[in-house]
Amino acid sequence: MDEHESHHIxxxxxxxxxxxxxxxxxxxxxxxxxxxxxFFNVPLALLIASTKATLVLLFFMHLKYEGQVITxxxxxxxLFLAIMITFTFWDVAFRY
Amino acid sequence: MSTxxxxxxxxxxxxxxxxxxxxxxxxxxVLYAVYFYRxxxxxxxxxxxxxxxxxxxxxxxxxxxxxxxxxxxxxxxxGKKKLTIxxxxxxxxxxxxxxxxKYFEWGAKFHHGIYPNSDKLVEGEPGIxxxxxxxxxxxxxxxxxxxxxxxxxxxxxxMVVKDIITPQRIAMxxxxxxxxxxxxxxxxxxxPLFYLVL
Numbered sequence: 001m002d003e004h005e006s007h008h009i010x011x012x013x014x015x016x017x018x019x020x021x022x023x024x025x026x027x028x029x030x031x032x033x034x035x036x037x038x039f040f041n042v043p044l045a046l047l048i049a050s051t052k053a054t055l056v057l058l059f060f061m062h063l064k065y066e067g068q069v070i071t072x073x074x075x076x077x078x079l080f081l082a083i084m085i086t087f088t089f090w091d092v093a094f095r096y
Numbered sequence: 097m098s099t100x101x102x103x104x105x106x107x108x109x110x111x112x113x114x115x116x117x118x119x120x121x122x123x124x125x126v127l128y129a130v131y132f133y134r135x136x137x138x139x140x141x142x143x144x145x146x147x148x149x150x151x152x153x154x155x156x157x158x159x160x161x162x163x164x165x166x167x168x169x170x171x172x173x174x175g176k177k178k179l180t181i182x183x184x185x186x187x188x189x190x191x192x193x194x195x196x197x198k199y200f201e202w203g204a205k206f207h208h209g210i211y212p213n214s215d216k217l218v219e220g221e222p223g224i225x226x227x228x229x230x231x232x233x234x235x236x237x238x239x240x241x242x243x244x245x246x247x248x249x250x251x252x253x254x255m256v257v258k259d260i261i262t263p264q265r266i267a268m269x270x271x272x273x274x275x276x277x278x279x280x281x282x283x284x285x286x287x288p289l290f291y292l293v294l
Contacts, residue, residue, distance in 0.1 A: 009170055009173045009174065010166065010169075010170055011170070012167055012170060015163055015166050015167055015170065016163070018163070019159060019160065019162075019163040022159045023156065023159060026152070026155055026156065026159065029287075029288055029292065030148070030152060030292065033288070033292035033294055036294060037294075041294040042132075042294075045288040045289070045292060046285075046288070048288070049284050049285050049287075049288050052284045053281050053284050053285070056162060056277055056280055056281055056284065057277075057281070059166070060162050060163070060165075060166040060273075060277045060280075061273075061274055061277045061278075066107075067104070069104075069108055070107065070108060070111050073108070073111060073112070073115070074111065074115070076115075077115035077118055077119070080119065081118065081119065081122045084119070084122060084123070084126060085122070085125075085126055085129065088126050088129075088130065089129070089130075089133075092130050092133060093133065
């Protein structure tokens, strides 16, 4: 029985810092969308979104402090998503 | 015979469910990707029809609500029951603001004849039709998840008030929080893909 579980308590300060970072990244992604970088706009938007998502996952969703089961199963889910997207494109990209 | 309160098991179970949600929305994003590849100019055109102000406001509202939900868990763990309840109530308020924004957004679109199977869409460019089809399906499904998330948070709030959720039995609040963060995660991708298409 682990009553004193390894349940790490995130300080309000840490959470607030994460929120601040997320809001800054939101402003950045909006700003960048006004600049025409041609082909690079979409990957850049996705990169910023992925960074924001990583922050939410690691801190708000506590993933940074979870055990092996959750950490690796999450990586597995992301890998599956990557396969679903990539393999679909190996088909679609050569069709049009 | 004792019933063991398996905190880790409960949490792992929730994460497995979240993976299924990620794949669900992931599949929809694959559709978006394929049709964006097929109709890039029309996706840009469709994106321009969407209101960035609403999109940005909704993004900020959800980010703040994720912060307050995460803070409510910290508050409960520190034994601050009133603060926990206040933060959860605020989070619910954020969800409500999001839904009200969505109501106005969709309303405006309907008013301009842009809705699934409308004449304007069916008789117009297929690229625009598919853009808005994806817009309604993805934001609609997401909106449904906002409602479900709010229900979970509301139940958690009542359970905190009634001392059913305590610092020692926090799994329900934890898991409701995880669901809410997932809702935020999905919107983090929806926002640039629909509102900021260049």
